[in-house]
Amino acid sequence: MRLKDYYEAYLEDYHRVVVYMNRLSYEGNSKYFYMRDAKGTIIDLPIQTIETLPNNYNKYTLKLQDEIIMGNEYEVVHEHARATVLQYSGIVKTMRFDDEFYYDGNDLGYTYSIEETSFALWAPTAYRVKLEITKNEITHTYDMQRRERGVFRYCVHEDLENALYKFFVRVNGRWTETIDPYGYASCENSRYSAIVNLAKIKVKDYPLPTMHSYCDAIIYEASVRDFTIQRGCGVTNAGRFLGFVEENETTKAKQTGFSYLKSLGITHVQLLPVMDFGSVDEMYPQRHYNWGYDPVQYRTPEGSLCADPYNPYERLLEFTSLIERCHKEGIRINLDVVFNHVYDKNTSSLDCVVPDYYFQMNDNGEFSNGTFCGNDIDSTRKMCSKFIIDTCVYLTKTYHIDGLRFDLMGILDYATINAVYEKCRAINSNFMVYGEGWNMPSFLDMERRASLNNQYQMPHIAQFSDRFRDVVKGRTSTHEANIKGYCTGDTYLIDIMRDCLSASCLGQGIEPLFSNPSNAINYVECHDNMTAWDKMHECCKEDVREIRIQRQIMLNAAVLLAQGVPFLHSGQEFARTKHGHANTYNASDEINHIDYERKDRYRQLVESTKALIQLRRKYKCFRYASKQEIEKYVSFVNLEGQVLLYHIYDTVDDMVVVFNPTGNTLEYDFHIPYQLLFYNEQSEDILIQKLTIKPYSTIVLHR
Numbered sequence: 113m114r115l116k117d118y119y120e121a122y123l124e125d126y127h128r129v130v131v132y133m134n135r136l137s138y139e140g141n142s143k144y145f146y147m148r149d150a151k152g153t154i155i156d157l158p159i160q161t162i163e164t165l166p167n168n169y170n171k172y173t174l175k176l177q178d179e180i181i182m183g184n185e186y187e188v189v190h191e192h193a194r195a196t197v198l199q200y201s202g203i204v205k206t207m208r209f210d211d212e213f214y215y216d217g218n219d220l221g222y223t224y225s226i227e228e229t230s231f232a233l234w235a236p237t238a239y240r241v242k243l244e245i246t247k248n249e250i251t252h253t254y255d256m257q258r259r260e261r262g263v264f265r266y267c268v269h270e271d272l273e274n275a276l277y278k279f280f281v282r283v284n285g286r287w288t289e290t291i292d293p294y295g296y297a298s299c300e301n302s303r304y305s306a307i308v309n310l311a312k313i314k315v316k317d318y319p320l321p322t323m324h325s326y327c328d329a330i331i332y333e334a335s336v337r338d339f340t341i342q343r344g345c346g347v348t349n350a351g352r353f354l355g356f357v358e359e360n361e362t363t364k365a366k367q368t369g370f371s372y373l374k375s376l377g378i379t380h381v382q383l384l385p386v387m388d389f390g391s392v393d394e395m396y397p398q399r400h401y402n403w404g405y406d407p408v409q410y411r412t413p414e415g416s417l418c419a420d421p422y423n424p425y426e427r428l429l430e431f432t433s434l435i436e437r438c439h440k441e442g443i444r445i446n447l448d449v450v451f452n453h454v455y456d457k458n459t460s461s462l463d464c465v466v467p468d469y470y471f472q473m474n475d476n477g478e479f480s481n482g483t484f485c486g487n488d489i490d491s492t493r494k495m496c497s498k499f500i501i502d503t504c505v506y507l508t509k510t511y512h513i514d515g516l517r518f519d520l521m522g523i524l525d526y527a528t529i530n531a532v533y534e535k536c537r538a539i540n541s542n543f544m545v546y547g548e549g550w551n552m553p554s555f556l557d558m559e560r561r562a563s564l565n566n567q568y569q570m571p572h573i574a575q576f577s578d579r580f581r582d583v584v585k586g587r588t589s590t591h592e593a594n595i596k597g598y599c600t601g602d603t604y605l606i607d608i609m610r611d612c613l614s615a616s617c618l619g620q621g622i623e624p625l626f627s628n629p630s631n632a633i634n635y636v637e638c639h640d641n642m643t644a645w646d647k648m649h650e651c652c653k654e655d656v657r658e659i660r661i662q663r664q665i666m667l668n669a670a671v672l673l674a675q676g677v678p679f680l681h682s683g684q685e686f687a688r689t690k691h692g693h694a695n696t697y698n699a700s701d702e703i704n705h706i707d708y709e710r711k712d713r714y715r716q717l718v719e720s721t722k723a724l725i726q727l728r729r730k731y732k733c734f735r736y737a738s739k740q741e742i743e744k745y746v747s748f749v750n751l752e753g754q755v756l757l758y759h760i761y762d763t764v765d766d767m768v769v770v771f772n773p774t775g776n777t778l779e780y781d782f783h784i785p786y787q788l789l790f791y792n793e794q795s796e797d798i799l800i801q802k803l804t805i806k807p808y809s810t811i812v813l814h815r
Contacts, residue, residue: 114477115169117196121188122477123180124202129157131172131188132165140170142190147176147198149186157188182213183258185239185285197285200237201477204469209236210494215261218502221294222277224309229272233279233292234495235465236262240282246304247275274424276304281465290464291409293499296506297424300394300415302408306424313428315512318439321379323542325737326574326630326677329515330725331446332378333638334682335403335704336386336417336434340369342705351397351701353386353417353430357437368708374441377725378680380544381438382446382517384639386431387507388412390455391698394421401704403639403697405519406455410503435511446515446544447507451500452523457487462499470496472555482523482554491524492560500524501531508536508543518547522563523554526570529562533572546574546633546677568627574677576633579625580612584670585636585644586651590694593642593650599666599773600652603754609771610748613758615676617739628739632676636667637684642694645687661687662808665720665792666771669810672724673734673758673769675742682706685721686714716793723794727812733765751778755805770803770811778805786813 114120118137122130129147133140147155157174165171180186186198203209213236223230233256235241241256241264256264256279276299281288291298295305323329340347340355346362347369349355356370363371373381385404392400394415404414413431415421435445454460457479462470472480472488480488491497507513516536521529533545549564559566564575581588583605586597596602598609611620615629626632637644644667648660655663664687671678681688683706690696696703711718728734736742741762749757755778758769768786772778785799790812805811 115167119190119194119196121196121198122201123176123198124475125206126179126203126208127176129174129176129188129198130202131174131190132169133172133190135168135170138190138192140168142172142192145172145174145188145190147186147188148195149184182236182262183239199284199467201468202473202475204237204466205473205490205493213262214494214498215263216498217263220263220502221292221296222307224272224307226271226273228267228269229307230267231256231265231277233264233281233294233465234262235264235281235283237466237469238262238264238281238283242280243277244280245272245275245277247272253280272307273309275307277307278304279465283465284467288464290461293461293465294411295409296411297428298388298409298412298415299424300421302388302390302412308424308428310510312425313432313510315432315436315439315510317512318436318442320439320442320444320514320542325735326544326546327675327735327737329380329444329544329677330378330672330728331380331382331633331677331679332373332376332682333382333384333448333679334373334706335384335639337401337701338704338706339373339682340706341701342368342708345369345708349419351417352419353413353427353434354419357434366708367711370437372708372711373443375722376685377722377729378443379729380444380446380514382448382515382679385448385450385519386414386417387447387449388414389450392416401698401700405450405697407450407453408455408460410449410451410499411506432511435513439512444514444542446517447513448517448519449504450519451491452489452518452520453483453485453487454489460487466495469493470499474555480555482552482556483520488523488554488556490556491528492556497525497528497531500528501535504532505535505539508539512540514540514542515544515546518545518562520550520552521547521575522550522552522561523556524562525556525560526562526566526573527560529573530570537572544574545572547576549575550578564625567625567631571627571631574631574633575626576635576638576679577612577616577625577676579608579616580632580634580674580676581636583608583612585667586647588641588647590642593647593694596651598756599670599771600648600663601773603773606750606754606756609756610758613670613674613748614742614746615674615739618743626676628737629675629742630677630737633679634671634674634676635679635681636671637681637688638679639681640695642692643681643688643690644684645689646692649692659808661714661717662792662810663773664717666773666808666810668717668721669724669769669790669812670771672721672728673812675734675736675746678728680721683710686711686718720790720793723790727789731765731767731814733760733762733767751780751805752776766815768811768813770805770809770813772805772807772809772811775807777807779803780805782813784815786815788812789814
């Protein structure tokens with residue numbers, strides 16, 4: 113943060129220095145300035161402009177006439193002989209800096225072998241870097257050598273497996289202690305990075321069904337901790353990686369945890385953040401709760417989700433076991449990744465190594481706050497974009513993951529997201545990339561954002577459809593909890609409901625959001641905001657419990673049978689409640705845990721969801737991959753302006769889905785018999801020509 117000391121100096125460009133002087137010191141005045149290096153060499157800094165700032169500072173823009181040596185330490189001295197360190201700041205945002213110091217190698221971090229381990233740290237503005245290694249309670253410190261492109265290197269010629277290490281970086285006139293931003297493992301609470309042999313981290317591959325498009329996916333969002341933390345669910349490794357896939361006689365008998373997950377028929381599990389986050393004490397995880405959107409390390413799994421956070425291998429191997437077990441059961445794994453901000457900028461390894469480089473900053477040295485976390489990642493910097501892409505590639509290669517969900521993706525630039533897709537898709541031909549395309553108020557140019565507004569620039573990237581959520585269920589924010597959607601009773605939305613069921617890519621009565629159905633993630637509930645069941649307590653107060661159950665079935669049917677990519681929040685299929693709380697990111701296990709007793713209490717909801725999942729998987733007509741197919745084969749009939757018939761008729765199938773969110777009973781004559789597949793739940797194999805559409809009913813028919 114600037115303007116906190118009486119006298120500050122910043123290198124803003126290769127030939128521009130900016131000085132701030134507080135008017136409480138020498139009235140903020142100086143007639144001249146000069147710069148001196150560590151050898152005492154003097155460089156004059158002619159004053160170009162002087163500004164009087166409203167916050168009691170004078171701002172001087174100075175001309176740097178000579179070339180500086182990047183990483184060297186300099187002081188700026190004013191006429192009263194006071195000196196301050198010249199801080200490398202805006203210069204790191206220049207194109208020239210990126211061009212001169214971009215390093216395209218793949219060896220940053222460490223490269224391990226039994227004979228030696230070589231370390232590489234990209235730190236072009238650093239004056240010195242020390243490497244501290246601790247093994248068998250013996251610590252050694254080494255001076256790293258500055259090499260090409262601002263990379264500091266050192267090689268230790270011994271077997272360092274299981275050793276702990278950290279860096280001490282001298283930059284901007286002070287020493288900073290930090291872990292390795294490129295590290296793969298660590299001990300508890302990110303105190304040290306750790307050296308592991310990645311050859312030991314192996315995921316056994318199992319054959320998985322080919323995906324013809326994203327629309328073949330049925331995504332189920334779950335938290336590793338929430339999924340098995342409930343007392344009595346029968347899991348011994350409750351709330352951990354191993355617990356997520358644990359099965360025993362109790363889980364099978366009670367249908368809890370992984371035994372239950374397998375029964376649903378979903379294709380993908382999207383895990384809430386599982387890479388290292390800072391908001392839970394790994395030594396005392398039960399004292400804290402957090403979803404994990406507070407990233408500390410991007411390539412190291414979270415220690416609170418494993419049995420022994422002190423052991424660097426434990427979290428890696430347990431996470432590997434989770435993925436392997438899911439793949440064995442035909443379930444793919446997508447990771448929720450948080451590249452838009454960090455837990456704490458001041459202690460972030462990225463900022464400790466190259467201050468300011470990785471974060472969006474304006475010309476005044478202010479940091480962007482589009483994430484409302486005080487720091488927004490600047491993916492337009494070449495090495496930042498490379499860091500994101502390389503990390504995603506590492507996770508894909510090492511853990512054989514199947515997709516990435518980007519939190520607040522609109523903070524990042526679309527070129528980086530497209531590159532992630534290309535690189536990861538080359539590794540896994542069925543890989544998915546999608547995220548939150550909200551247009552957040554960051555410093556990033558609007559036309560470069562990976563947001564919904566620029567969806568057409570990202571043909572292979574899917575984005576969450578807030579239109580689908582708000583039209584089908586109703587508005588989501590707390591102060592709008594009473595506002596209904598089509599399925600919760602506001603039938604005037606019937607025309608936009610048609611657009612949503614068509615993946616919002618045709619522009620039926622409203623501007624299209626997406627180019628193709630594979631770009632649309634359809635959902636009515638996720639970890640954020642109230643659950644759909646809790647919202648209905650607010651917007652459907654007049655409905656008795658039985659009617660709300662029918663509405664929940666309708667919400668789930670809309671998600672699962674609409675064109676696009678369906679997304680379910682864990683527990684949505686049994687009326688998950690968070691007791692009316694909207695944002696439970698740090699609430700407690702009691703509020704957030706998956707309540708398997710509700711699964712038994714709302715058995716009709718569970719079974720209807722399973723039936724709908726099977727319908728989607730069985731009939732390809734719910735999974736069109738192109739806008740042209742929807743235009744050709746999908747049509748709608750409005751009954752009395754309130755009840756919607758969603759008709760799909762192609763060369764293979766003739767399918768009708770009926771949504772009646774009203775209390776009225778209607779009759780509809782098809783004139784030809786249809787097979788009844790679903791009537792608020794899986795139906796008997798009977799033929800119907802004249803259909804009675806009961807109140808609050810969801811019906812699926814096929815011919």
